[in-house]
Amino acid sequence: MSKRDYYEVLGVAKNASDEEIKKAYRKLAMKHHPDRNQGDTAVKAEENFKEAKEAYEMLSDAQKRAAYDQYGHAGVDPNRGMGGGEGYGGFAEAFGDIFGDMFSQGQGQGRGGRGGGRQVYRGNDLSYAMEITLEEAAKGKDAQIRIPSWDSCDTCHGSGAKPGTSAKTCTTCAGQGSVQMRQGFFSVQQTCPHCRGTGKIIPEPCTSCQGQGKVKHQKTLEVKIPAGIDDGMRIRSTGNGEPGTNGGPPGDLYIEIRIRKHDIFEREGDDLHCQVPVSFITAALGGEIEVPTLAGKAAIDIPEGTQAGKQFRLRGKGIKGIRASYPGDLYCHIVVETPVKLTEYQRKLLRELEESLQKGGGRHSPSGESWTDRLKKFFS
Numbered sequence: 001m002s003k004r005d006y007y008e009v010l011g012v013a014k015n016a017s018d019e020e021i022k023k024a025y026r027k028l029a030m031k032h033h034p035d036r037n038q039g040d041t042a043v044k045a046e047e048n049f050k051e052a053k054e055a056y057e058m059l060s061d062a063q064k065r066a067a068y069d070q071y072g073h074a075g076v077d078p079n080r081g082m083g084g085g086e087g088y089g090g091f092a093e094a095f096g097d098i099f100g101d102m103f104s105q106g107q108g109q110g111r112g113g114r115g116g117g118r119q120v121y122r123g124n125d126l127s128y129a130m131e132i133t134l135e136e137a138a139k140g141k142d143a144q145i146r147i148p149s150w151d152s153c154d155t156c157h158g159s160g161a162k163p164g165t166s167a168k169t170c171t172t173c174a175g176q177g178s179v180q181m182r183q184g185f186f187s188v189q190q191t192c193p194h195c196r197g198t199g200k201i202i203p204e205p206c207t208s209c210q211g212q213g214k215v216k217h218q219k220t221l222e223v224k225i226p227a228g229i230d231d232g233m234r235i236r237s238t239g240n241g242e243p244g245t246n247g248g249p250p251g252d253l254y255i256e257i258r259i260r261k262h263d264i265f266e267r268e269g270d271d272l273h274c275q276v277p278v279s280f281i282t283a284a285l286g287g288e289i290e291v292p293t294l295a296g297k298a299a300i301d302i303p304e305g306t307q308a309g310k311q312f313r314l315r316g317k318g319i320k321g322i323r324a325s326y327p328g329d330l331y332c333h334i335v336v337e338t339p340v341k342l343t344e345y346q347r348k349l350l351r352e353l354e355e356s357l358q359k360g361g362g363r364h365s366p367s368g369e370s371w372t373d374r375l376k377k378f379f380s
């Protein structure tokens with residue numbers, strides 16, 4: 001497979017500045033972020049991301065860029081200087097670099113960061129699904145949730161070893177937590193399979209914590225749900241995920257918002273929509289009708305001759321989004337109701353009405369007239 005030109009991959013000119021290159025890469029990295037590419041597009045997104053990452057690594061390094069400009073792909077070897085055959089480090093690591101300044105709440109060491117000796121791991125992120133009503137989403141809410149938390153085990157004081165015994169240095173990796181494996185020409189550093197990176201073996205695990213050194217509890221967390229939040233948005237609570245390993249920082253907790261289906265309103269971005277049934281008499285004669293809004297009742301005047309499906313907009317009666325300066329609108333969709341369970345008398349009135357309308361020809365039915373024309377054309 002022939003390799004694409006690095007400038008082409010990033011979509012920048014040959015004389016692009018470092019800043020332009022960084023900006024282009026950032027845009028691509030966002031586009032191919034795993035959060036936005038799940039299911040079918042995930043594999044393709046990862047490939048695109050790898051391609052962009054490689055192009056960025058080459059072009060952001062003045063020396064490599066010069067070599068690439070002179071000799072093309074032959075002048076640079078993306079696998080050189082990556083150390084230990086580490087290769088593609090996955091989204092998490094790469095994003096740790098590029099978004100470091102965007103998410104300033106520091107995450108300390110990245111996942112699997114190499115601290116020279118034992119491997120330090122950041123704890124896993126946790127996610128918590130929270131269902132709220134549309135009204136709560138519009139106004140915001142202070143919620144309390146119960147989440148797992150971990151404390152150092154009292155019995156073994158966090159060592160994981162049964163009292164009276166102690167952990168021993170792992171002999172496979174000599175306490176390093178990682179081992180060198182040879183794969184062809186490469187020497188690859190891997191997590192020690194014996195101690196799983198801790199550098200220690202516990203011959204007799206503590207029975208209170210099964211050798212984990214920590215015990216799981218529940219704790220209450222106060223969560224502020226901002227007004228305007230929408231379905232599918234996530235709130236990050238830094239450091240409230242699982243604890244890290246070997247002194248690594250904890251992961252984060254993500255609260256995923258689900259908005260319950262509302263009886264009346266449907267939300268579309270910051271706008272709300274609702275269906276308002278109107279009798280065909282009112283639709284024909286016009287009049288004031290009452291419509292619901294999130295803030296209470298409102299009245300709108302509908303003109304005479306209002307057709308089914310007509311929508312009326314109530315400005316600012318939607319939802320004010322988290323970052324919006326103005327609230328959205330409320331759209332009331334008119335549903336003209338056909339009367340049912342008619343008495344003989346009512347039927348008679350309607351037949352008389354029909355007769356009278358027919359005498360007026362097409363002028364009483366605005367869409368009927370063009371409909372008749374279209375039918376004629378269709379059958380001719």
Ligand SMILES: [Zn+2]
Pocket residue numbers: 153154155156157158159160161206207208209210211212213214
């Ligand atoms: Zn214990």
Ligand SMILES: [Zn+2]
Pocket residue numbers: 170171172173174175176177178192193194195196197198199200
């Ligand atoms: Zn080991």
